[in-house]
Amino acid sequence: MKHLLSVTDLDRETANGLLDEAERFEQALLGREVKKLPTLRGRTVMTVFFENSTRTRVSFEVAGKWMSADVINVSASSSSVSKGESLRDTALTLHAAGADALIVRHPASGAAHQIARWFNEMDEASSGYAGPGPAIINAGDGTHEHPTQALLDALTLRQRLGDLEGKRVVLVGDILHSRVARSNAFLLSTLGAEVVLVSPRTLLPVGVEAWPVRVSDSLDAELPGADAVMMLRVQAERMNGGFFPSAREYSIRYGLSERRMKMLDDHAVVLHPGPMLRGMEIGFSVADSPKAAVLQQVNNGVHMRMAVLFRLLVGTDEVVA
Amino acid sequence: MAVPEDRAAKSSAAEFSQRHDPDQVETGRELLSDSDVGRTIARMAHQIIEKTALDSGDPQVARVVLIGIPTRGTTLAHRLAGRIEEFSGVRPAIGSLDITLYRDDLRSKPHRPLERTSVPEGGVEDALVVLVDDVLFSGRTVRSALDGLRDLGRPRAVQLAVLIDRGHRELPIRADYVGKNVPTARTEDISVLLREHDGRDGVYLRQEGDTQ
Numbered sequence: 001m002k003h004l005l006s007v008t009d010l011d012r013e014t015a016n017g018l019l020d021e022a023e024r025f026e027q028a029l030l031g032r033e034v035k036k037l038p039t040l041r042g043r044t045v046m047t048v049f050f051e052n053s054t055r056t057r058v059s060f061e062v063a064g065k066w067m068s069a070d071v072i073n074v075s076a077s078s079s080s081v082s083k084g085e086s087l088r089d090t091a092l093t094l095h096a097a098g099a100d101a102l103i104v105r106h107p108a109s110g111a112a113h114q115i116a117r118w119f120n121e122m123d124e125a126s127s128g129y130a131g132p133g134p135a136i137i138n139a140g141d142g143t144h145e146h147p148t149q150a151l152l153d154a155l156t157l158r159q160r161l162g163d164l165e166g167k168r169v170v171l172v173g174d175i176l177h178s179r180v181a182r183s184n185a186f187l188l189s190t191l192g193a194e195v196v197l198v199s200p201r202t203l204l205p206v207g208v209e210a211w212p213v214r215v216s217d218s219l220d221a222e223l224p225g226a227d228a229v230m231m232l233r234v235q236a237e238r239m240n241g242g243f244f245p246s247a248r249e250y251s252i253r254y255g256l257s258e259r260r261m262k263m264l265d266d267h268a269v270v271l272h273p274g275p276m277l278r279g280m281e282i283g284f285s286v287a288d289s290p291k292a293a294v295l296q297q298v299n300n301g302v303h304m305r306m307a308v309l310f311r312l313l314v315g316t317d318e319v320v321a
Numbered sequence: 322m323a324v325p326e327d328r329a330a331k332s333s334a335a336e337f338s339q340r341h342d343p344d345q346v347e348t349g350r351e352l353l354s355d356s357d358v359g360r361t362i363a364r365m366a367h368q369i370i371e372k373t374a375l376d377s378g379d380p381q382v383a384r385v386v387l388i389g390i391p392t393r394g395t396t397l398a399h400r401l402a403g404r405i406e407e408f409s410g411v412r413p414a415i416g417s418l419d420i421t422l423y424r425d426d427l428r429s430k431p432h433r434p435l436e437r438t439s440v441p442e443g444g445v446e447d448a449l450v451v452l453v454d455d456v457l458f459s460g461r462t463v464r465s466a467l468d469g470l471r472d473l474g475r476p477r478a479v480q481l482a483v484l485i486d487r488g489h490r491e492l493p494i495r496a497d498y499v500g501k502n503v504p505t506a507r508t509e510d511i512s513v514l515l516r517e518h519d520g521r522d523g524v525y526l527r528q529e530g531d532t533q
Contacts, residue, residue, distance in 0.1 A: 017434065024435035028422060031440035034472040039422040315432030
């Protein structure tokens, strides 16, 4: 595995292997006096964020640092991007500066794929740089994918529910703009779960019929019998028109209120990728209830990203005879 | 230069693979039989009791902690702890330390999955730690374990117990408790079978590449 660009690149075995490894990282760090492993010593990990983020960037940074990598954060506002440098030139610069891994977040769908393609082309043309380019990790590209988020959600669900085979997961809200929803829908179904989307018709993506999911109109109808409910953020910053009449109506039809939470089975889990808009998508008390796994998700995020960095940066692909 | 490097890579690759197919091992020469393994572990348990005085009841004597190196070292640590309890009435705490994350050859070897790590009850602070592994070879695994141990805390002392010492050290490391010393050639391979993993106990020596 060279890059992690999309969850559709992961088969069930690989995905489960990554989840197992994340749990092993958690065990390895438990009860330790020093939270530092020498595993990635001498490797350089760069986070390149063209969009704001707390959780993802911080957990990649912590993951890299706990494994002794040198972590450098590049943000659009503090780089030459603000002077008009192109994505390609920024990426090539970081490549030339010696990055072993680039963790890319970009508002345009496909940005991480595009960077990987440029590096591959360069590698084939062997245009002056020695060796292959850095590993690319997609940390969210537009409305397309967010694979590490889906992996950490799957890990959280597995910890709470056991094996995901046959479990029913309901994704609620702004599916259209949500890369988290897209990555989760595909990864969870790869892992054998049944995925149900509940969303206003206006917030469903074109081509959703081809996804391995069932689409439903009514949240009330889907809550009983659900093993997990994953609430999504309404991504106002990506909305250029009226997708629903009002925040209040959205909240009434698709918000996870206290009343709705009572409809859930006792073992059911509530997930939210954050940041949460309390009072709109999710009730105040719901977000703080024991059913909610929001902070467990963040905690798992660090271990999951350690597992991904370990898989991409350590070991050769060739099998030693 | 190329030849010894290649040999070193090969031999540590043999050390790397801890999974043996019991059926293929049959062709090798038996070094320890099923009952020999049990006796050897019992003898090592006696030696550990004698050398650590863990049953003396003296508060000045350090608490003894066994830390196994997965996977067979951890199994051996559990067996040793069982025998030590049987002979002395004191059960030492057991931990498991996966050294994958501390290896110095991660970049040149294929990906290897992590094994279970667990910090023993009460930690290792000020304890007498006995590292346990099945085969002592180059010493690189033990070095990695010493690095890993440092991150768990500061033991009062560290000792090493191995079932088989096959020589060919690449680092200044020696074992405190050895089940059996086996002079080997670098081209040979030692297979340790344990009931918990392979259905029966036994130690075999075979030429690398035999029937594989």
